[in-house]
Amino acid sequence: xxxxxxxxxxxTNCPIRHxxxxxxxxxxxxxxxxxxxxxxNYSAGQTMIWAGDKMDFVASVVVGxxxxxxxxxxxxxxxxxxLLPSDFIGRPGRxxxxxxxxxxxxxxxxxxxxxxxxxxLVTTPHVGQRLLEMALDELDAAREWMLLLGRKTAREKIASxxxxxxxRDNEAKSAIPGGQMSVDLPLTRExxxxxxxxxxxxxxxxxxxxxxxGIIELExxxxxIIPDIDVLMDETGDDSDGGPLI
Amino acid sequence: xxxxxxxxxxxTNCPIRHxxxxxxxxxxxxxxxxxxxxxxNYSAGQTMIWAGDKMDFVASVVVGxxxxxxxxxxxxxxxxxxLLPSDFIGRPGRxxxxxxxxxxxxxxxxxxxxxxxxxxLVTTPHVGQRLLEMALDELDAAREWMLLLGRKTAREKIASxxxxxxxRDNEAKSAIPGGQMSVDLPLTRExxxxxxxxxxxxxxxxxxxxxxxGIIELExxxxxIIPDIDVLMDETGDDSDGGPLI
DNA sequence: CGCAGAATTGATACATCTCAAGCTGGGTGG
DNA sequence: CCACCCAGCTTGAGATGTATCAATTCTGCG
Numbered sequence: 001x002x003x004x005x006x007x008x009x010x011x012t013n014c015p016i017r018h019x020x021x022x023x024x025x026x027x028x029x030x031x032x033x034x035x036x037x038x039x040x041n042y043s044a045g046q047t048m049i050w051a052g053d054k055m056d057f058v059a060s061v062v063v064g065x066x067x068x069x070x071x072x073x074x075x076x077x078x079x080x081x082x083l084l085p086s087d088f089i090g091r092p093g094r095x096x097x098x099x100x101x102x103x104x105x106x107x108x109x110x111x112x113x114x115x116x117x118x119x120x121l122v123t124t125p126h127v128g129q130r131l132l133e134m135a136l137d138e139l140d141a142a143r144e145w146m147l148l149l150g151r152k153t154a155r156e157k158i159a160s161x162x163x164x165x166x167x168r169d170n171e172a173k174s175a176i177p178g179g180q181m182s183v184d185l186p187l188t189r190e191x192x193x194x195x196x197x198x199x200x201x202x203x204x205x206x207x208x209x210x211x212x213x214g215i216i217e218l219e220x221x222x223x224x225i226i227p228d229i230d231v232l233m234d235e236t237g238d239d240s241d242g243g244p245l246i
Numbered sequence: 247x248x249x250x251x252x253x254x255x256x257x258t259n260c261p262i263r264h265x266x267x268x269x270x271x272x273x274x275x276x277x278x279x280x281x282x283x284x285x286x287n288y289s290a291g292q293t294m295i296w297a298g299d300k301m302d303f304v305a306s307v308v309v310g311x312x313x314x315x316x317x318x319x320x321x322x323x324x325x326x327x328x329l330l331p332s333d334f335i336g337r338p339g340r341x342x343x344x345x346x347x348x349x350x351x352x353x354x355x356x357x358x359x360x361x362x363x364x365x366x367l368v369t370t371p372h373v374g375q376r377l378l379e380m381a382l383d384e385l386d387a388a389r390e391w392m393l394l395l396g397r398k399t400a401r402e403k404i405a406s407x408x409x410x411x412x413x414r415d416n417e418a419k420s421a422i423p424g425g426q427m428s429v430d431l432p433l434t435r436e437x438x439x440x441x442x443x444x445x446x447x448x449x450x451x452x453x454x455x456x457x458x459x460g461i462i463e464l465e466x467x468x469x470x471i472i473p474d475i476d477v478l479m480d481e482t483g484d485d486s487d488g489g490p491l492i
Numbered sequence: 493c494g495c496a497g498a499a500t501t502g503a504t505a506c507a508t509c510t511c512a513a514g515c516t517g518g519g520t521g522g
Numbered sequence: 523c524c525a526c527c528c529a530g531c532t533t534g535a536g537a538t539g540t541a542t543c544a545a546t547t548c549t550g551c552g
Binding site: 188189190200201203204205207208221 | 497498499500501
């Protein structure tokens with residue numbers, strides 16, 4: 001179990017206050033949420049929720065990284081979501097979890113008891129509106145991911161993954177396009193493989209290839225330095241236009 | 247241009263009244279929607295919306311089948327959505343279309359002017375609530391699709407596609423599990439390939455293989471007869487439990 | 493220091509893609 | 523009415539990218 005450093009009791013101090021499902025709430029709504037919330041901590045590697053589990057809560061990731069994944073009977077697994085701080089877990093109106101949720105790093109989540117949360121969706125407007133926005137964003141991400149899974153080569157997949165994480169990481173930091181940047185991959189090679197629909201060996205080979213060609217550099221196994229983000233973007237197979245960020 | 251047989255002016259007569267974005271609306275909300283709606287028809291094969299187009303409306307599919315797809319610069323394309331009657335097109339809060347929308351059969355859509363529709367989302371509850379529900383359903387479908395794209399074999403992909411369409415087709419008809427059923431594939435081999443992340447040749451070969459083994463039968467190129475749905479399900483790679491339908 | 497998990501690298505197998513050649517069936521115009 | 527045409531489909535042979543199986547080599551940590 002990890003211990004949170006932040007004072008989490010006050011929503012106003014919450015690090016995800018302005019991006020999570022509560023982002024649009026007025027103070028009275030926030031109080032209502034506060035009355036149904038509680039925190040849970042998970043340590044790296046731990047399975048937070050098993051597919052098939054009964055869910056009596058929904059939650060927001062406050063700190064850490066988690067994954068959503070599906071497993072077939074013979075063990076093949078596919079990651080179907082990467083949950084970063086402010087991302088939402090669970091679905092109103094359903095009480096059996098359809099996916100495994102696994103903590104990649106130490107994770108803290110802010111849970112809301114399901115029933116009161118569902119009531120709030122019908123009695124107040126702002127939680128539902130924000131949740132809709134977030135669901136549509138995730139749907140877009142899922143569709144981009146489908147293109148990656150269905151049509152990209154292993155090399156393009158790796159480049160895309162690094163680019164996606166770089167973008168998310170530096171989103172708030174107003175990065176300089178074309179400049180150097182560095183990224184912490186929060187995932188093991190195996191998790192990357194599950195994300196990309198590859199084997200871990202193929203991931204390793206392609207990372208090595210990108211390194212050999214100078215498109216990325218490695219500091220340890222997890223930290224990636226991108227000398228020129230535009231060169232990396234050329235390897236993703238994506239349109240060069242459409243804006244380098246966002 | 248196709249001509250609609252149904253009287254579409256009255257929402258109460260609308261074939262998708264109870265499943266579309268308007269499903270939960272009270273009569274006053276319905277009147278409001280009625281005042282901002284208009285119909286459009288497209289003929290089979292026509293591109294309804296190009297990625298990058300400005301969208302000044304959102305819409306519901308009333309009749310027909312359409313696809314959502316993404317294309318890479320070199321022409322590789324991946325379908326990212328299959329739109330059947332009652333499915334929703336567009337996204338409140340965005341005015342550039344991110345995907346191509348193509349009519350597979352003749353299609354009729356019920357369009358809502360975007361601005362009034364967006365206003366309605368904040369002033370009345372039921373459209374937004376239904377839209378959230380639909381978005382979450384689509385997200386689930388997208389995630390199942392990701393497993394298919396990332397981890398299933400060509401044979402499993404084909405079997406899954408037929409099973410998915412069979413399920414959707416017979417959803418309302420309360421089919422007998424284990425019994426024979428027949429399905430119209432609304433898609434060409436190429437569209438199936440784009441759906442599944444395969445080439446059309448591979449699709450053709452796998453369909454032939456399933457036919458050769460008696461798992462499916464063909465009437466013409468498009469109509470599929472499934473002698474035993476359970477046998478087909480065994481080929482999808484999915485868990486056998488979890489209920490054959492739903 | 494040495495272990496265990498993580499990652500790399502190599503050799504080979506195999507599923508799917510690619511390129512190429514026919515087939516089929518429904519529509520059309522002579 | 524029939525031959526032709528053409529998009530959609532099937533089938534074949536060979537190429538290729540990724541998976542699989544199998545050693546090593548790192549690296550962080552007790």
